[in-house]
Amino acid sequence: MNDVVISVRELTKRFCNFTAVDHISFDVHKGEIFGFLGANGAGKTTAMRILCGLSYPTSGSGTVAGYDVMHDGEEIKRHIGYMSQRFSLYNDLTVWENMRLFAGIYGLTSKQTEQRSTELLDRLNFSSERNTLVGSLPLGWKQKLSFAIATIHRPEVVFLDEPTGGVDPVTRRQFWELIYEAANEGTTIFVTTHYMDEAEYCSRLSIMVDGKVQALDTPARLKQQYAAESMDEVFRTLARGAKRGE
Amino acid sequence: MNNELPIGGIDQAPCVMNAIEINNLSKRYGKVQALDGISFAVGQGELFGLIGPDGAGKTTLFRLLTTLIHPDSGSAKVDGYDTVNEYRIIRSRVGYMPGRFSLYPDLTVEENLQFFAATFGVTIEESYDLIAPIYKQIEPFKKRPAGKLSGGMKQKLALSCALIHRPSVLFLDEPTTGVDAVSRSEFWDMLAGLKKLGITILVSTPYMDEASRCDRIALCNEGKILGIDTPKGIVRGFDRRLYGIRAKNMFTLLERSRRVAGVEDCYPCGEQHHLVAADNFDVAMFKAQLSDMEDVNIVIKEPTIEDMFIKLMKR
Amino acid sequence: MKHNFGSFVKKETLHILRDKRTMLVVMLIPIVLMVLFGFAISTEVNNINVAVVAPHRTDGVHDAVKRLDANEYFTFKGYITPNEIDSHLRTGNVGAVIVFASDYERGTAQATAGIPTRPIIQLIVDASNVNTASSATAYLQSILLGSASQQTMFETRMLFNPQMKSAYNFVPGIMGLIFILVCAMMTSVSIVREKEMGTMEVLLVSPVRPVKIIFAKMVPYFAISCIVLITILLLARYLLGVPMSGGVGGIFALSLLYLILSLSLGLFVSTISKTQVVALLVSAMVMMMPIMMLSGMLFPIENLPRFFQIVSTIVPARWYIDAIRKMMIQGVPLMAVWENGIILLGMTIVLLSISLRKFNDKLE
Numbered sequence: 025m026n027d028v029v030i031s032v033r034e035l036t037k038r039f040c041n042f043t044a045v046d047h048i049s050f051d052v053h054k055g056e057i058f059g060f061l062g063a064n065g066a067g068k069t070t071a072m073r074i075l076c077g078l079s080y081p082t083s084g085s086g087t088v089a090g091y092d093v094m095h096d097g098e099e100i101k102r103h104i105g106y107m108s109q110r111f112s113l114y115n116d117l118t119v120w121e122n123m124r125l126f127a128g129i130y131g132l133t134s135k136q137t138e139q140r141s142t143e144l145l146d147r148l149n150f151s152s153e154r155n156t157l158v159g160s161l162p163l164g165w166k167q168k169l170s171f172a173i174a175t176i177h178r179p180e181v182v183f184l185d186e187p188t189g190g191v192d193p194v195t196r197r198q199f200w201e202l203i204y205e206a207a208n209e210g211t212t213i214f215v216t217t218h219y220m221d222e223a224e225y226c227s228r229l230s231i232m233v234d235g236k237v238q239a240l241d242t243p244a245r246l247k248q249q250y251a252a253e254s255m256d257e258v259f260r261t262l263a264r265g266a267k268r269g270e
Numbered sequence: 271m272n273n274e275l276p277i278g279g280i281d282q283a284p285c286v287m288n289a290i291e292i293n294n295l296s297k298r299y300g301k302v303q304a305l306d307g308i309s310f311a312v313g314q315g316e317l318f319g320l321i322g323p324d325g326a327g328k329t330t331l332f333r334l335l336t337t338l339i340h341p342d343s344g345s346a347k348v349d350g351y352d353t354v355n356e357y358r359i360i361r362s363r364v365g366y367m368p369g370r371f372s373l374y375p376d377l378t379v380e381e382n383l384q385f386f387a388a389t390f391g392v393t394i395e396e397s398y399d400l401i402a403p404i405y406k407q408i409e410p411f412k413k414r415p416a417g418k419l420s421g422g423m424k425q426k427l428a429l430s431c432a433l434i435h436r437p438s439v440l441f442l443d444e445p446t447t448g449v450d451a452v453s454r455s456e457f458w459d460m461l462a463g464l465k466k467l468g469i470t471i472l473v474s475t476p477y478m479d480e481a482s483r484c485d486r487i488a489l490c491n492e493g494k495i496l497g498i499d500t501p502k503g504i505v506r507g508f509d510r511r512l513y514g515i516r517a518k519n520m521f522t523l524l525e526r527s528r529r530v531a532g533v534e535d536c537y538p539c540g541e542q543h544h545l546v547a548a549d550n551f552d553v554a555m556f557k558a559q560l561s562d563m564e565d566v567n568i569v570i571k572e573p574t575i576e577d578m579f580i581k582l583m584k585r
Numbered sequence: 586m587k588h589n590f591g592s593f594v595k596k597e598t599l600h601i602l603r604d605k606r607t608m609l610v611v612m613l614i615p616i617v618l619m620v621l622f623g624f625a626i627s628t629e630v631n632n633i634n635v636a637v638v639a640p641h642r643t644d645g646v647h648d649a650v651k652r653l654d655a656n657e658y659f660t661f662k663g664y665i666t667p668n669e670i671d672s673h674l675r676t677g678n679v680g681a682v683i684v685f686a687s688d689y690e691r692g693t694a695q696a697t698a699g700i701p702t703r704p705i706i707q708l709i710v711d712a713s714n715v716n717t718a719s720s721a722t723a724y725l726q727s728i729l730l731g732s733a734s735q736q737t738m739f740e741t742r743m744l745f746n747p748q749m750k751s752a753y754n755f756v757p758g759i760m761g762l763i764f765i766l767v768c769a770m771m772t773s774v775s776i777v778r779e780k781e782m783g784t785m786e787v788l789l790v791s792p793v794r795p796v797k798i799i800f801a802k803m804v805p806y807f808a809i810s811c812i813v814l815i816t817i818l819l820l821a822r823y824l825l826g827v828p829m830s831g832g833v834g835g836i837f838a839l840s841l842l843y844l845i846l847s848l849s850l851g852l853f854v855s856t857i858s859k860t861q862v863v864a865l866l867v868s869a870m871v872m873m874m875p876i877m878m879l880s881g882m883l884f885p886i887e888n889l890p891r892f893f894q895i896v897s898t899i900v901p902a903r904w905y906i907d908a909i910r911k912m913m914i915q916g917v918p919l920m921a922v923w924e925n926g927i928i929l930l931g932m933t934i935v936l937l938s939i940s941l942r943k944f945n946d947k948l949e
Contacts (some may be wrong), residue, residue: 193580201537204521374782
């Protein structure tokens with residue numbers, strides 16, 4: 025297949041004598057929802073930082089949206105979107121002001137900004153809340169909005185860091201519908217999480233243990249392979265083999 | 271040597287059936303109705319779960335029961351004592367683990383434990399038999415500052431601290447949030463052990479999958495209780511047929527399924543979509559209507575607590 | 586509950602000891618400030634250049650200049666005209682100018698004869714370094730007196746620092762500031778930190794009375810403040826030579842009262858702040874700014890606009906600094922500043938009772 029959006033070969037990151045990421049290799053295809061799992065300290069944060077252009081690998085190679093993680097960190101940042109549960113939007117700005125801010129950060133012209141934000145607000149059924157302060161919105165709405173804003177510059181890949189922790193099941197499903205929709209339109213979604221119920225929504229999963237990718241497949245086949253009822257069980261089986269502490 | 275020390279201190283509680291009784295309790299913060307007239311009771315020695323998302327009112331309920339705040343209306347009893355008038359007695363009988371990391375990060379494991387022991391006027395030795403199964407796992411690190419422990423170890427230390435005075439009722443507010451799956455599972459094993467000793471445990475969690483570890487659960491959302499029962503009983507209340515559906519294009523499947531006759535609800539659920547069927551739903555007809563889609567697959571599913579939660583929320 | 590007060594104090598002490606950076610800052614700031622004022626403002630008179638203005642260079646003038654030049658501490662730079670005085674002093678060419686009156690000879694004669702006369706010698710001194718200036722003035726006067734009669738009248742003008750602000754004046758100010766910093770700011774932050782961390786919830790749910798938690802928190806900060814107080818007093822006495830003739834006991838007693846007041850202030854701030862950042866901001870805005878501006882530390886109260894003079898009466902540091910200054914420099918005993926003491930005591934009682942009432946055993 026030549027629709028590979030993220031490609032990683034033997035990627036390694038060492039801090040002094042500690043190997044946080046240990047020769048990992050995988051490919052993520054266009055429109056895929058790729059789950060990136062690991063216990064605390066397994067190295068998933070370090071790996072994701074490299075893929076987001078925030079840090080350089082010690083050795084190995086990788087491309088994200090066609091840019092080299094070794095040399096084009098700045099280009100990568102321009103072509104990806106990022107959303108985390110912890111920081112997403114400014115509560116003291118309105119919906120529109122947040123959109124304008126992030127559009128500005130990614131260099132959209134004011135005409136593009138206007139057009140794109142109207143489009144996103146329409147899709148979310150949110151046009152009436154355009155001038156509402158983000159802080160006064162319910163948590164579920166905030167999350168949908170921050171996902172929309174993460175895609176404001178039409179990135180090829182969107183990185184989601186534990187996107188739906190602590191949300192009620194109905195809102196969580198609405199959120200995943202948005203993600204499915206984006207993936208359906210060809211955006212690649214890269215999810216890091218340690219919530220296994222979130223992992224089950226992904227089309228493929230990789231599980232990191234001690235800096236290495238221990239398993240990589242669809243949730244169904246992983247469950248089959250480990251004779252497990254749920255991803256939680258698969259994860260526990262793998263993580264119990266971990267040697268290094270958190 | 272202190273094995274004969276009863277749980278909950280020397281003096282016996284007045285004879286009560288229920289460890290916790292909640293009567294029409296309400297609490298409002300400004301515009302937000304955090305708790306909206308809830309009532310339920312927890313029996314002695316029961317492991318009771320409050321299941322609900324952020325903002326369901328779980329933390330408010332814990333603060334009311336641990337006598338940290340006053341209710342606007344309604345009343346509650348813990349161990350037979352009123353939370354408003356007899357709060358001093360309650361405070362010496364309950365253990366509490368708030369949602370946030372409630373240890374001193376600059377003090378070592380041992381110093382934290384010693385401090386909380388002194389706060390309750392006991393020594394570590396007096397309660398060692400009770401905390402040993404949990405504390406032994408972190409004892410090798412007792413000289414390490416609590417701030418440098420992993421999430422799972424912090425949680426074990428916090429639990430040891432909450433148990434140090436042999437409380438009869440234990441309140442645990444989202445103890446497993448932010449902890450990885452392995453530690454979470456271990457934590458529930460520890461709670462099962464404490465339950466065997468006769469300690470009443472009220473625990474909250476946003477994770478539906480943890481509900482099955484409780485004796486009984488209350489599903490809560492926006493200050494209200496949607497349902498109370500055993501985990502099995504909750505699931506039994508799901509009076510519709512449930513199907514799991516898959517196709518190559520999951521997003522189109524979702525949109526198309528919702529338009530098929532007899533489909534009451536359809537929502538993503540992990541790698542499948544769940545389809546709640548009304549009486550007039552017909553599998554063959556469903557397949558026929560989606561015959562132009564690739565790899566459509568439909569199987570009967572057992573409903574989970576999450577399915578029930580969604581049903582109750584949408585009602 | 587038995588013995589738990591001690592364990593609370595121990596725990597607070599551990600918090601402080603583990604936070605080495607803060608400890609260091611708290612212990613070092615007073616020392617640095619004192620040493621800075623002590624050495625930057627040297628009291629030694631050395632090689633001061635002197636110029637002379639004399640309309641008539643009479644024998645008496647020559648005589649005086651000769652003795653001046655012979656003195657090892659002063660160097661005679663020459664005669665100048667009255668118009669040049671300012672520029673020479675401003676450029677630092679000379680540190681002092683002696684101006685002989687045109688009727689110097691006659692004035693001397695009159696003074697010798699015992700007839701009252703107007704000043705006949707004017708000393709104009711660069712007082713930007715206060716200590717040097719005052720020593721130099723005294724020295725010059727004694728030299729010039731030797732040439733004239735005992736009654737020779739001097740007129741002395743200190744330029745650039747007419748209020749004679751000196752290290753002496755700064756010591757009470759530093760004390761007023763540092764105790765608020767250590768006691769009020771650190772106690773409030775440490776209480777609010779427990780609220781933020783969630784440990785306060787656990788403590789409140791325990792049978793311990795909140796009052797106990799609070800007092801246990803105050804003990805180590807009080808102890809640190811006492812060490813700082815002793816350090817400051819020692820440095821002031823032996824490094825800067827502040828007289829303290831009013832008695833160290835009085836200064837100490839009043840300072841202890843001020844320490845308790847600062848602790849109450851910290852407690853008060855903690856009851857109104859929810860986060861450490863807020864506590865810090867409130868401390869900085871509500872305590873530090875008024876102390877710097879309205880306590881007489883930087884600007885004399887009398888020079889403030891009327892409105893701020895009134896506002897300054899509620900700033901505790903104003904009363905403390907004023908009393909300490911009187912006791913340290915003017916050398917009055919504690920009894921002479923009893924009014925300040927009563928005001929401080931009143932403030933302490935009011936603050937402590939408000940904050941203890943506000944700090945109840947509920948979260949609300």
